Amino acid sequence: MRAAAKAYKTCDDLKCLPPRVLDIGMSLYPRASSPAMLNGPHKVPAGASTIRDEVSSSVLSLLLATKHLQDLLKQWSTGHATEAQISDAFVQFGANFNVTINAFAEYNIDLSDIYSVSEELRIPLEQCLGDEPSPQALEQHMPAVRRALYRLFEGIKARRDAWRAAQRPLSVYPTY
Numbered sequence: 640m641r642a643a644a645k646a647y648k649t650c651d652d653l654k655c656l657p658p659r660v661l662d663i664g665m666s667l668y669p670r671a672s673s674p675a676m677l678n679g680p681h682k683v684p685a686g687a688s689t690i691r692d693e694v695s696s697s698v699l700s701l702l703l704a705t706k707h708l709q710d711l712l713k714q715w716s717t718g719h720a721t722e723a724q725i726s727d728a729f730v731q732f733g734a735n736f737n738v739t740i741n742a743f744a745e746y747n748i749d750l751s752d753i754y755s756v757s758e759e760l761r762i763p764l765e766q767c768l769g770d771e772p773s774p775q776a777l778e779q780h781m782p783a784v785r786r787a788l789y790r791l792f793e794g795i796k797a798r799r800d801a802w803r804a805a806q807r808p809l810s811v812y813p814t815y
Contacts, residue, residue, distance in 0.1 A: 694746070694802060697739040698795060704732040705788050712767065712784070716777035722768050729764060733757055736791075743798060746805040753794035759787040 708728040714720035736757055740750050763783035770776035 693738075693742040697735065697742040701732070701735040701739045701795075702792075704728070704735040705791075708732055709784070709788075712764075712777055712781070715768075715772050716774045718772050725764065725768060729761065732760070739795070743795075743802065746802055748798050748801050748805065750794060750798065753791055756787050756791040756794070759790070760784060763787070 708725070708731075711720045711725050711728050715722070715725055740754070743750050763780045767776055767780035767784075770779075
């Protein structure tokens with residue numbers, strides 16, 4: 640999955656994001672369970688691997704959804720994608736955004752400072768789609784889209800250490 644995250648470094652629409660923001664895929668998150676999920680001093684609940692993988696996979700899915708949305712916007716600007724396709728991609732982004740928020744919440748990591756990112760993204764998307772499809776319309780609205788996405792991934796990146804710390808105590812316990 641890390642290879643998929645690296646592929647975004649070549650995407651023109653994500654060029655404003657620093658490389659470390661783009662590297663928020665699975666490899667930055669160690670595999671261990673949250674102390675809140677302990678069922679005793681040496682036991683991990685049966686569903687623990689699903690919960691621990693959810694943060695990594697949700698962040699990666701969110702990254703893929705943002706890439707897809709930006710790709711569709713580029714296609715829309717040349718008449719090769721429809722407003723409905725962009726709307727569907729935004730709905731998928733929203734679903735992935737909510738899953739990511741909830742995955743971090745499993746570790747009691749608050750992301751409330753980025754709750755508004757979805758709205759920050761929706762506004763320039765609506766403005767862009769209100770214009771006739773053209774590279775100029777896309778160029779006019781992409782800075783606001785990039786700012787929202789940058790804020791989103793910076794907010795997630797800022798929680799990386801908290802997520803690692805939430806998992807660290809369990810790494811000393813054997814799993815049976």
